[in-house]
Amino acid sequence: MLSKNQIKLIKSLGQKKYRQQLGLFIVEGIKGINEFLNSDFELETLYTTKSIFDVPANRILEISEVDLKKISTLKNPNTALAVFKMPKQQDPSGIGLIIALDAIRDPGNLGTIIRLCDWYGVKDLVCSLNTVDCYNTKVIQATMGSLTRVNVSYLNLETYLESSITEVFGAFMNGENIYTTDLPNEGIVILGNEANGISNVIESKVKRKVTIPQFGNTKSTESLNVANATAIVLSEFRRQSIGK
Amino acid sequence: MLSKNQIKLIKSLGQKKYRQQLGLFIVEGIKGINEFLNSDFELETLYTTKSIFDVPANRILEISEVDLKKISTLKNPNTALAVFKMPKQQDPSGIGLIIALDAIRDPGNLGTIIRLCDWYGVKDLVCSLNTVDCYNTKVIQATMGSLTRVNVSYLNLETYLESSITEVFGAFMNGENIYTTDLPNEGIVILGNEANGISNVIESKVKRKVTIPQFGNTKSTESLNVANATAIVLSEFRRQSIGK
Numbered sequence: 001m002l003s004k005n006q007i008k009l010i011k012s013l014g015q016k017k018y019r020q021q022l023g024l025f026i027v028e029g030i031k032g033i034n035e036f037l038n039s040d041f042e043l044e045t046l047y048t049t050k051s052i053f054d055v056p057a058n059r060i061l062e063i064s065e066v067d068l069k070k071i072s073t074l075k076n077p078n079t080a081l082a083v084f085k086m087p088k089q090q091d092p093s094g095i096g097l098i099i100a101l102d103a104i105r106d107p108g109n110l111g112t113i114i115r116l117c118d119w120y121g122v123k124d125l126v127c128s129l130n131t132v133d134c135y136n137t138k139v140i141q142a143t144m145g146s147l148t149r150v151n152v153s154y155l156n157l158e159t160y161l162e163s164s165i166t167e168v169f170g171a172f173m174n175g176e177n178i179y180t181t182d183l184p185n186e187g188i189v190i191l192g193n194e195a196n197g198i199s200n201v202i203e204s205k206v207k208r209k210v211t212i213p214q215f216g217n218t219k220s221t222e223s224l225n226v227a228n229a230t231a232i233v234l235s236e237f238r239r240q241s242i243g244k
Numbered sequence: 245m246l247s248k249n250q251i252k253l254i255k256s257l258g259q260k261k262y263r264q265q266l267g268l269f270i271v272e273g274i275k276g277i278n279e280f281l282n283s284d285f286e287l288e289t290l291y292t293t294k295s296i297f298d299v300p301a302n303r304i305l306e307i308s309e310v311d312l313k314k315i316s317t318l319k320n321p322n323t324a325l326a327v328f329k330m331p332k333q334q335d336p337s338g339i340g341l342i343i344a345l346d347a348i349r350d351p352g353n354l355g356t357i358i359r360l361c362d363w364y365g366v367k368d369l370v371c372s373l374n375t376v377d378c379y380n381t382k383v384i385q386a387t388m389g390s391l392t393r394v395n396v397s398y399l400n401l402e403t404y405l406e407s408s409i410t411e412v413f414g415a416f417m418n419g420e421n422i423y424t425t426d427l428p429n430e431g432i433v434i435l436g437n438e439a440n441g442i443s444n445v446i447e448s449k450v451k452r453k454v455t456i457p458q459f460g461n462t463k464s465t466e467s468l469n470v471a472n473a474t475a476i477v478l479s480e481f482r483r484q485s486i487g488k
Contacts, residue, residue, distance in 0.1 A: 120460065121458075212363075214363055214365075215364045216364065227471075228471065232476060232479040235476040
């Protein structure tokens with residue numbers, strides 16, 4: 001049986017302010033929880049309707065389906081909800097290919113981008129301070145556990161780029177054709193906000209603008225979704241690296 | 245002022261059954277509506293809070309913000325909601341690169357894939373009969389108007405593939421490396437269901453299995469999201485076509 005205070009605390013983790021105050025965040029569903037349990041992340045408490053997890057007894061609380069519904073952020077809660085401790089932010093390693101995000105606002109996009117970084121072996125994802133919080137519950141859901149393998153850091157992006165010694169790329173509508181330009185094995189690649197792209201101040205730090213060319217006769221007025229653009233950019237950097 | 249019957253009719257278009265019975269579907273937001281108005285799609289009625297559209301007077305109804313909220317499917321309705329007539333389904337042209345979907349269920353994924361087809365100049369998107377309806381309001385929102393430029397047809401996918409004379413590709417976890425195998429300028433490329441991939445019966449029609457290889461040391465247990473996989477596959481087909 002969950003107490004009112006427990007329910008209140010868990011519910012409060014839906015807000016960034018309380019996540020940061022308490023240093024806690026939520027993971028839901030068996031698969032995602034297991035990925036976090038098998039990582040360096042530290043469990044605070046696991047609330048579950050079934051005893052199927054390998055977790056110390058003092059960290060687990062069996063609850064009813066009704067209670068799970070009360071604390072879950074999902075329409076269809078899946079067996080368990082875990083509260084994990086937010087680790088201390090680590091500086092980007094600065095090695096290899098790094099993705100940097102300028103003001104990404106949609107949690108689904110950030111989650112998908114973390115998953116793409118994981119797939120393409122990108123260790124560091126650097127986010128501007130106004131990018132959506134990676135411990136947002138919707139981001140966690142969309143990452144499918146990839147957050148355990150990608151180091152996400154929130155930094156003043158301008159200062160970070162100024163101090164970086166590696167080549168800075170940015171995805172724009174009017175840059176070099178990404179398919180025909182020569183891409184290195186390492187560097188920083190910036191993707192911009194869903195509506196406005198890369199901001200002027202960040203643009204001024206970009207050394208090489210790259211573009212995913214549009215095909216077909218009818219030119220559509222919309223750009224690609226930022227997660228898809230990230231997929232294509234990462235794919236092309238990695239493809240070119242194979243031959244080197 | 246909207247009548248109760250009008251509200252009921254518009255609300256009913258949230259369900260596939262009624263969309264098909266009535267042959268109507270909903271588009272919301274200024275940009276999306278304008279894309280459909282400037283296409284071959286035929287407007288039934290435009291409900292708007294501002295007279296900013298170039299539409300015959302007998303097809304337009306000025307309504308209040310309150311009424312728009314009543315009929316909108318969005319949390320934050322954007323100025324207008326239009327009801328368009330569903331066109332008669334057209335057979336795929338069979339020319340060039342064709343994307344085929346096997347049981348895609350998420351409206352956001354289908355919408356994004358339609359947008360990707362538009363970007364990469366794919367004229368035909370063939371969907372299995374159990375793929376989510378492209379006139380679903382969430383699909384329409386995610387397409388950003390691209391549905392006006394991509395011919396989406398719902399067919400028995402098995403029969404369609406059997407009768408096709410072009411090469412059939414499928415995205416799998418264990419196929420040829422998409423970056424190093426030689427891809428033609430035309431053919432059919434199948435992407436499968438979010439949870440289960442391509443079904444066995446469809447797999448048996450695939451001539452060439454292709455795979456997006458995973459990079460990095462830690463192998464993640466999750467595959468890529470199907471919309472991202474489509475982005476990367478389309479990108480690679482088109483990239484290879486440049487040099488030919």
